[in-house]
Amino acid sequence: MDLKTDPKLDDFRADVRAFFENDFPKDILEKTARGASLTTEEIRKSESALGSKGWLAAGWPAEHGGPGWSLEEQYIFDEELERAGVPTVTPMGVVYVGPILYTFGTDEQKQRWLPGIREGRDGWAQGYSEPESGSDLASLQFSAVREGDEYVLNGTKIWTSAAQHADWIFLLARTDNSGKKQEGISFIISEMDRPGVSLRPIITIDGKHALNQVTFDNVRVPVDYRIGEEGKGWTYSQYLLGHERTSYARIGGKRKQLRHLHKIASAVPIGGNRRLIDDPDFARKLADASLAVDALEMTVLRVLSAVKDGGAPGKEASIIKVLATQAAQQITTLYLDAAGLNGERQFDDSVTADWLSGDESAALAAPGVSTYFGTRAQSIYGGTNEIQRNIIAKRVLGL
Numbered sequence: 001m002d003l004k005t006d007p008k009l010d011d012f013r014a015d016v017r018a019f020f021e022n023d024f025p026k027d028i029l030e031k032t033a034r035g036a037s038l039t040t041e042e043i044r045k046s047e048s049a050l051g052s053k054g055w056l057a058a059g060w061p062a063e064h065g066g067p068g069w070s071l072e073e074q075y076i077f078d079e080e081l082e083r084a085g086v087p088t089v090t091p092m093g094v095v096y097v098g099p100i101l102y103t104f105g106t107d108e109q110k111q112r113w114l115p116g117i118r119e120g121r122d123g124w125a126q127g128y129s130e131p132e133s134g135s136d137l138a139s140l141q142f143s144a145v146r147e148g149d150e151y152v153l154n155g156t157k158i159w160t161s162a163a164q165h166a167d168w169i170f171l172l173a174r175t176d177n178s179g180k181k182q183e184g185i186s187f188i189i190s191e192m193d194r195p196g197v198s199l200r201p202i203i204t205i206d207g208k209h210a211l212n213q214v215t216f217d218n219v220r221v222p223v224d225y226r227i228g229e230e231g232k233g234w235t236y237s238q239y240l241l242g243h244e245r246t247s248y249a250r251i252g253g254k255r256k257q258l259r260h261l262h263k264i265a266s267a268v269p270i271g272g273n274r275r276l277i278d279d280p281d282f283a284r285k286l287a288d289a290s291l292a293v294d295a296l297e298m299t300v301l302r303v304l305s306a307v308k309d310g311g312a313p314g315k316e317a318s319i320i321k322v323l324a325t326q327a328a329q330q331i332t333t334l335y336l337d338a339a340g341l342n343g344e345r346q347f348d349d350s351v352t353a354d355w356l357s358g359d360e361s362a363a364l365a366a367p368g369v370s371t372y373f374g375t376r377a378q379s380i381y382g383g384t385n386e387i388q389r390n391i392i393a394k395r396v397l398g399l
């Protein structure tokens with residue numbers, strides 16, 4: 001795949017860039033640049049801005065209301081989205097459950113859920129992990145017992161990202177205990193505000209509320225909230241892992257961070273006369289990180305160019321997940337070196353854009369600590385890096 005020689009792709013890139021520069025809500029970009037968390041309302045505003053343009057469900061085929069872009073166009077779109085500093089699209093709706101719904105759902109289910117997802121009106125959460133079931137997800141105990149035309153849901157999900165912003169949650173639930181552990185799991189949806197659903201925030205090391213524990217106590221949902229066949233939920237849940245893991249690459253965002261790091265390190269430190277960029281050790285680490293992003297980009301393009309029409313990346317996506325995590329952690333560690341005290345500023349919401357605009361390198365460093373802590377978790381979510389290395393060894397290298 002060569003993105004640099006096709007004039008049609010250049011035009012496409014220019015259109016996307018113009019939209020982000022001129023038409024995307026500026027207040028959302030400003031808040032995100034400070035590293036501050038968005039409210040539920042702001043997330044809807046950000047995602048609806050993409051949805052109303054038909055660009056939120058960027059990977060969906062046209063027949064389900066997506067733009068029907070090629071993989072090259074999707075790649076360019078993601079690069080431009082990150083270059084502009086648009087908040088990461090909540091993946092649980094458009095990237096995870098949407099494709100499962102249009103692939104395995106009934107017409108009525110598609111009608112019920114797809115429009116709200118692709119237009120950015122509804123928030124979704126992913127209820128897979130449980131307190132005792134993470135890497136060994138198939139051991140999950142969350143239960144769905146059928147009573148007439150309803151399921152009664154009981155159990156606890158944990159590490160549920162963005163559940164406080166969600167209207168809906170998709171769940172892996174055990175409907176049968178008799179066979180192999182992967183069998184007897186069903187894929188079931190619930191509203192977050194059904195009687196019996198409760199949510200406990202989990203505050204992470206950066207002081208943010210991004211994660212939750214969600215408990216279901218005798219929650220009743222209609223049987224037609226189950227997607228596909230009863231007992232086949234494991235198959236559906238695995239369906240899009242290739243896309244999910246490839247989506248972690250975020251090349252555009254990493255290149256932007258490298259540019260920012262260069263700027264921050266090139267500013268003369270207050271009270272000193274030596275620039276960080278002149279420190280050979282820092283300069284070498286910055287060059288290493290830049291090479292890691294180049295290598296990651298080549299790997300992403302190699303994996304994507306092997307994907308057949310309409311398909312998903314295969315087990316090679318695990319290589320991308322590991323490389324992307326390493327590059328992200330490398331870059332954000334440099335932020336800590338470069339940001340100094342400015343790296344803590346995002347904790348203080350009183351720091352306004354006006355204040356920050358007086359000192360560009362302080363403004364760029366502001367989300368430093370937050371992004372550092374955020375990327376530590378990347379080696380855990382989406383399947384830990386140890387598990388990815390097992391997959392690479394067994395399924396990619398055949399060892």
Ligand SMILES: Cc1cc2nc3c(=O)[nH]c(=O)nc-3n(C[C@H](O)[C@H](O)[C@H](O)COP(=O)(O)OP(=O)(O)OC[C@H]3O[C@@H](n4cnc5c(N)ncnc54)[C@H](O)[C@@H]3O)c2cc1C
Nearest residue numbers: 126127128129134135159160161377380381382383384386
């Ligand atoms: C920021 C964040 C967001 C998340 N969001 C969601 C979400 O929205 N929805 C959701 O359902 N889940 C979510 N998760 C949960 C995530 O998927 C799990 O944390 C992850 O799968 C690991 O499970 P665990 O935490 O139970 O760790 P464990 O499975 O207990 O693993 C502990 C350690 O043992 C290692 N290990 C385990 N088994 C093996 C093995 N076979 N070989 C080698 N090493 C092994 C692991 O790599 C890890 O280092 C999120 C997690 C984080 C950190």
